[in-house]
Amino acid sequence: MKYIVIVTVIALIATACFALPNKECDASKGEEFQTCGTACPDTCSNLNNKPIICTMQCIIGCGCPAGTVRRESDQHCVKPSEC
Numbered sequence: 001m002k003y004i005v006i007v008t009v010i011a012l013i014a015t016a017c018f019a020l021p022n023k024e025c026d027a028s029k030g031e032e033f034q035t036c037g038t039a040c041p042d043t044c045s046n047l048n049n050k051p052i053i054c055t056m057q058c059i060i061g062c063g064c065p066a067g068t069v070r071r072e073s074d075q076h077c078v079k080p081s082e083c
Helices: 002-019
Strands: 032-039 059-063 067-073 075-076
Touching: none
Parallel strands: none
Antiparallel strands: 032 059, 067 075
């Protein structure tokens, strides 16, 4: 019985560790880690034509900081004036 409990605990810990999001974002691209980013990020191509429908959910991971958008050609976060 102890063996089953120990194996179960180890499996749960391993699963939790692999489920954690990667907090290392590419600073050279201007990214930052976001605990509640958008599912519909602004990009240079949709800057003037934003999606009308976007799901309201928190996306955990790397994204562009407020005031910047994703430039698709090199995936860098840039000011809208640099698109």
